[in-house]
Amino acid sequence: MTYFTSELPAIINWFFPSSCVQCHSPIKHCAALCDYCLEDLPLFNLAEHTNLLQRPDIYEMFPNCEFDSLFSCAFYQPPFDYWLKKLKFNNKIHYKVALQQVIQKQLIQLFFFSPTRPDIFIILPLHNSRFLARGFNQVSQVWQPLLSEYAPINKSLIRNKKTQAQSALSKAKRMKNLKGAFVCTQDMSDKTVAIIDDVMTTGATLNAATRALKEAGAKHVWAFTTCLTPL
Ligand SMILES: [Zn+2]
Numbered sequence: 001m002t003y004f005t006s007e008l009p010a011i012i013n014w015f016f017p018s019s020c021v022q023c024h025s026p027i028k029h030c031a032a033l034c035d036y037c038l039e040d041l042p043l044f045n046l047a048e049h050t051n052l053l054q055r056p057d058i059y060e061m062f063p064n065c066e067f068d069s070l071f072s073c074a075f076y077q078p079p080f081d082y083w084l085k086k087l088k089f090n091n092k093i094h095y096k097v098a099l100q101q102v103i104q105k106q107l108i109q110l111f112f113f114s115p116t117r118p119d120i121f122i123i124l125p126l127h128n129s130r131f132l133a134r135g136f137n138q139v140s141q142v143w144q145p146l147l148s149e150y151a152p153i154n155k156s157l158i159r160n161k162k163t164q165a166q167s168a169l170s171k172a173k174r175m176k177n178l179k180g181a182f183v184c185t186q187d188m189s190d191k192t193v194a195i196i197d198d199v200m201t202t203g204a205t206l207n208a209a210t211r212a213l214k215e216a217g218a219k220h221v222w223a224f225t226t227c228l229t230p231l
Pocket of ligand 1: 023
């Protein structure tokens with residue numbers, strides 16, 4: 001029995017050999033990126049700006065944010081755009097693990113440098129019908145295991161109507177589409193809350209969620225996103 005326990009990782013590696021999603025060099029089975037590729041990725045430097053809204057180029061791209069602080073890993077560009085698309089439509093575990101390695105690296109940096117940290121995390125909910133059609137919430141699958149060591153995950157933000165896909169709409173229609181899209185069912189007085197989403201495009205969805213949380217009393221709202229779409 002001891003033999004099998006100690007040899008288990010080697011046996012798993014033998015049956016399921018892993019290679020880095022970027023350079024294809026062999027790696028341990030629980031990873032998807034080797035250390036060199038993880039180091040090489042174009043990630044935001046959070047040591048300089050823990051709140052990315054204080055970075056002038058990012059503030060210029062997203063001047064109308066209603067949340068107070070922004071955390072993100074990188075711009076929506078290769079290889080992250082490819083990984084996110086693969087995950088959304090094929091649910092490929094390799095890309096999930098690669099994204100988790102990236103997010104984990106950035107979270108460690110954030111919590112090392114940031115003076116404030118969230119009391120509560122809320123993963124941006126999909127509307128029920130969209131969740132049922134897809135069968136999984138990819139934001140939740142990627143982020144949930146990483147967040148639990150920092151703060152509890154709360155499910156009191158509800159999507160109370162089915163919105164159209166934002167990408168198909170003009171700016172004015174996006175605003176109308178999202179009016180009253182979220183409601184928070186719990187008192188958030190004096191809480192610092194972080195909303196989690198995968199890609200921020202205009203910030204309109206995160207703004208709508210922020211309004212619901214501020215109406216429920218939240219004193220500080222963070223947006224945590226895997227990527228930001230550059231202008
Ligand atoms: Zn590599």
